[in-house]
Amino acid sequence: MSARTAVVLFTRDLRVHDHPALATACAAFDRVVPLYVLDPTLADRSPNRTRFLHQSLAELREALRRRGGDLVVRRGDPVAETIRLAREVGAEGVGLSADVSRYARRRERRLRAECDRHRLFLRLFPGLTIAEPGALRPGGGDHYRVFSPYHRAWAAADRRAELAAPRRVTLPDGVSPGRLPALPKGESPGAAVGGESVGQRRLTRWLPTLDRYDDIHDDMAGDETSRLSPYLRFGCLSPLAVANRAGGTEGPFVRQLCWRDFYYQVTAAFPDISTSAYRRGATEGWRYDADALAAWTEGRTGMPIVDAGMRQMRAEGWMHNRARLITAGYLTKVLGLDWRPGVAVFFRWLLDGDVANNSGNWQWVAGTGNDSRPYRSLNPVRQAERYDPDGGYVRRWVPELASVAGKAVHQPWRLPDDVRRKLDYPPPLEVPGADPAWMR
CATH class of the missing domain: 1.10.579.10 (DNA Cyclobutane Dipyrimidine Photolyase, subunit A, domain 3)
Structure with a gap:
């Protein structure tokens, strides 16, 4: 019986711990190809984020190599490159963490169409939020528009189990991993360094202050907030794992994680959130200077x-x-x-x-x-x-x-x-x- 192979396309989930797509693929398939595609459409939007991204990719590659695998890096259209690699290695299908932006949803639709055309399966996984966008719905609506009722539903909802990092990742023979991009220069000299282990260390150092969070998070000079948001944005840290370490569902810090989920479910329902007023009838008599x-x-x-x-x-x-x-x-x-x-x-x-x-x-x-x-x-x-x-x-x-x-x-x-x-x-x-x- 021939070895079964799957591709896991990484996007904003640059970690090995509590990564549902990666963990499931490693459990179900003999060979797994972790892939990241450097998309020119997203390049140069923020030198700071580009540097953080490339630092995170370098650390992700090392984490995968320690498990016997590698991070395969390609450049170009993520859909075309994913299909090309899947056919090259004889993969049965592709795993991907679900995302909510207009760009991400369009990428998902295109990828699904191409997978169907090439007789590959596409499976979407949770992992970018604690509660999946769309999983919690108010009576008579497709999403929550007000935070307080969403928070009550969110706190009472069942959660998926946190997943350990796979012990081993096995690549097919002959796959060229590709080169990581040279580390660019960001615009902010004091910017944090990207990567899963950096985020984990920051979380560990900050957790002893958790009991004081309600008193310190608005102290601007004290600067004792967690500063975990970049690591959550790039998925260097699992938001579920952070919530679990921070006490589960209660407390002012976990409430901030709920706010993050809240806006993800809003964006899933209203993808024009960056360009159009969300509130019907909002007055927008702006001046321009x-x-x-x-x-x-x-x-x-x-x-x-x-x-x-x-x-x-x-x-x-x-x-x-x-x-x-x-x-x-x-x-x-x-x-x-x-x-x-x-x-x-x-x-x-x-x-x-x-x-x-x-x-x-x-x-x-x-x-x-x-x-x-x-x-x-x-x-x-x-x-x-x-x-x-x-x-x-x-x-x-x-x-x-x-x-x-x-x-x-x-x-x-x-x-x-x-x-x-x-x-x-x-x-x-x-x-x-x-x-x-x-x-x-």
Whole structure:
């Protein structure tokens, strides 16, 4: 009897632990070909993410080699390259982790059609979320539009078992693994390093602070959040495994993992989330000001807490979650600018930038998304005084204000004129027709 072979196409699941497609293939087939296709369609969208991706691929290859296999790397159209390799090795079919973006769904449809044409099976697996998008549905609807009822259903739902990494991966003879791409230079000098073991170590180091998460996750200067989001975005860590290590279904940190799942199920039902208002009837009377958008992007708006957040993102490819809310709220609710360019700026710089969570959170802040209070506005000064009370976060990322003591750092325009002139820091951007009382 001839050996049975399957191809496992990796996408945003760059790990060996708790990888349902890989584990199932290794259990059911004699030979398994782990494949990653470098897709030129996705290239150069974010130098930061490209570097993180290539670091993660190098570590994934080493993990597979330790198990007797390898990561086969190809370049080109992922559907064409997957079919070509499957036919080359005599595979019966292809395994793939299901994803929700418009691009991923189109890739899945094309791959299914080609597998049917070549008499190969295609099986989709969970793994990118804890609860599969679409598995939880409200009565009379195709997805949850409000987080609280989704969270209740999510916390009560049964979960799949966490899977161990396969002990052995056996490649067919004669398969050329291909070369990994040269490691590119990212734009952010302080960006985190990609890879499953790096993510696992970060999780292990951070878990002792879990009991204090509710107290520390909004402390901007303290910087004690997990910073696991890039590893979840690329699937270097299994979200199910992270939730299991963090206590299962309860607690404020696990609630954040539920928010991640929530936006995945929203995106599965509304794939235009990056470009179109989710909320029916949303008011979108945005103004357009290229200079104001550039100042916001570069962290020179004259609003210290906003500039600090944007500069952190450019320096580290990551931004504190509270700063994300403040910077997005400032762009949309204070400057009155369209949220879509903001989505694009975050996509360029953030290591964890993905369609579902980046766009979903932007729409929430802009009042066009999943928020029952779409007209809420975050006062940036009050936010700064509450979550950066001593100004440590601002002084770290806006060194022009390092000499300003205490809360005064959040409103430098109120300092005496001679002091303000010495700071070399701009006044807040002027917004036509606006009367921001909090600046007076």
